[in-house]
Amino acid sequence: MTAPTVVSGTDADAGAGDGILAQARRQVLESGLGLTQAQILAVLQLPDEALTDLLQLAHDVRMRWCGPEVEVEGIVSLKTGGCPEDCHFCSQSGTFDSPVRAAWLDIPSLVEAARATAATGATEFCIVAAVRGPDERLMEQVRQGVAAIRAAVEINIACSLGMLTQAQVDELAAMGVHRYNHNLETARSHFTNVVTTHSWEERFETCEMVRAAGMELCCGAIVGVGETVEQRAELAGELAALDPDEVPLNFLNPRPGTPFGDYPVVGARDALRTIAAFRLAMPRTILRYAGGREITLGDLDTAGLLGGINAVMVGNYLTTLGRPVSDDLTMLADLKMPIKSLQATL
Amino acid sequence: MSIRVEPAGAAADGGPSDGRPAETLFCDRCGAEAGHGDHSACTVARRLEPPRYCGSCARRLVVQVTPTGWTATCSRHGTLAN
Numbered sequence A: 001m002t003a004p005t006v007v008s009g010t011d012a013d014a015g016a017g018d019g020i021l022a023q024a025r026r027q028v029l030e031s032g033l034g035l036t037q038a039q040i041l042a043v044l045q046l047p048d049e050a051l052t053d054l055l056q057l058a059h060d061v062r063m064r065w066c067g068p069e070v071e072v073e074g075i076v077s078l079k080t081g082g083c084p085e086d087c088h089f090c091s092q093s094g095t096f097d098s099p100v101r102a103a104w105l106d107i108p109s110l111v112e113a114a115r116a117t118a119a120t121g122a123t124e125f126c127i128v129a130a131v132r133g134p135d136e137r138l139m140e141q142v143r144q145g146v147a148a149i150r151a152a153v154e155i156n157i158a159c160s161l162g163m164l165t166q167a168q169v170d171e172l173a174a175m176g177v178h179r180y181n182h183n184l185e186t187a188r189s190h191f192t193n194v195v196t197t198h199s200w201e202e203r204f205e206t207c208e209m210v211r212a213a214g215m216e217l218c219c220g221a222i223v224g225v226g227e228t229v230e231q232r233a234e235l236a237g238e239l240a241a242l243d244p245d246e247v248p249l250n251f252l253n254p255r256p257g258t259p260f261g262d263y264p265v266v267g268a269r270d271a272l273r274t275i276a277a278f279r280l281a282m283p284r285t286i287l288r289y290a291g292g293r294e295i296t297l298g299d300l301d302t303a304g305l306l307g308g309i310n311a312v313m314v315g316n317y318l319t320t321l322g323r324p325v326s327d328d329l330t331m332l333a334d335l336k337m338p339i340k341s342l343q344a345t346l
Numbered sequence B: 001m002s003i004r005v006e007p008a009g010a011a012a013d014g015g016p017s018d019g020r021p022a023e024t025l026f027c028d029r030c031g032a033e034a035g036h037g038d039h040s041a042c043t044v045a046r047r048l049e050p051p052r053y054c055g056s057c058a059r060r061l062v063v064q065v066t067p068t069g070w071t072a073t074c075s076r077h078g079t080l081a082n
Helices: A018-030 A037-044 A048-065 A107-118 A136-152 A166-174 A188-193 A200-212 A229-242 A268-281 A293-305 A325-334 B040-048
Strands: A071-080 A124-129 A156-160 A179-181 A216-218 A221-223 A246-251 A286-289 A311-313 B003-006 B062-066 B069-074 B078-081
Touching (some): A018 A048, A037 A268, A071 A107, A071 A136, A071 A286, A107 A124, A107 B062, A136 A156, A156 A216, A166 A200, A179 A246, A246 A311, A268 A286, A293 A325
Parallel strands (some): A071 A311, A124 A156, A179 A216, A221 A246
Antiparallel strands (some): B062 B069
16 A cells, blocks of 8 residues: 655745735646645635635636536435444444434335436436445445446446445446545544544555546545644645545534534635635545535535535435535526536546 | 324324324434423524434434435334425
8 A cells, every 4th residue: 555645845835825826826727736735734724815815716726627517416325324433423333322323225215316316417326335344235235226226327326335345346346336435534644533443544545446446536525523724734635645536525514422513513714715725736626515515604605616616416415414406406507507417427 | 394104103102093293292303302401403403404313202213315305214103204
């Protein structure tokens, strides 16, 4: 396993105030080179007064290097709850006193969920399981589910099934899984404060195997899990070094019964600064609004789409509910941002 | 809005037999008695969450969330769906 090389940069790289924005304009907008970790930190430390300019720059970068299209995705939980891992933000861990009970989705319901997702115009449908990694029972359910969806619905299928063996990576790729999600979650230096049942390096290893097998890599994070601003910059740098095809950005939605159940919600300005910083770190990636945007940004979620985001998760999440799909589609139409077509993703 | 789609066992504990939920005694988000304490935060949170506890008996519900809806099943009082 080779850990990613993070370009740390120096204080001189980072600049300050207008300096970092001017640097980012030259380096990222004009040349397409993502910011270094030190530069990302400088962006995250910009004052609120600079936020409008920062978001405009992040939007310009997105438009220049990704274009106006927005990738739409839906997700569903194939296996809910009862997870042996202790990710402190997650209500599906069986190690906490969470109200979420274990449940399995049957194949007809899975296909119906994929059909409902495709009907929104989405091109991605992600099958998720709350597990450390798939056992044979889950792999069999995935085999049947992927085959049934492919036979009935025109949509790209992604999976998120935890840590994989090489044989499982190869099998998922062979069955036509187009993209695999496995988040780094948080900065390497903060990881043991968030998860103790597996390591950051184990997560990274699965990400490497996924990419080597030819699947697209979806690797993101959750913001607001007690990380410092320096660690948030570290996380962005680590993700940039990994260079995933997609980065889903979650904001902590504190769940009852979890160790982070009483953590504060990330403020809207901080969330927007983070979105812009991640865009400037990864100018070409698919940067997706994932969980938590409703409570973090409320009606300001348009600002994220005008500040670096170019993909959205529509409909409900795994254990919580999202905005009505029609609201999100109306928002994209109002912003004159076309939904990426299936043809464009093949 | 949620509807009761399967009035399983509704009559078993003396609740109504026409599929309507029995009297809501417990908060469906936190499981505590609905008539005691302040549940305003639960009410706000429930706009973006399915129910987690049965309002009739406070049992934890088996909840399945899908992209466009959810079901929540109490082993005694049946299934709610949205």
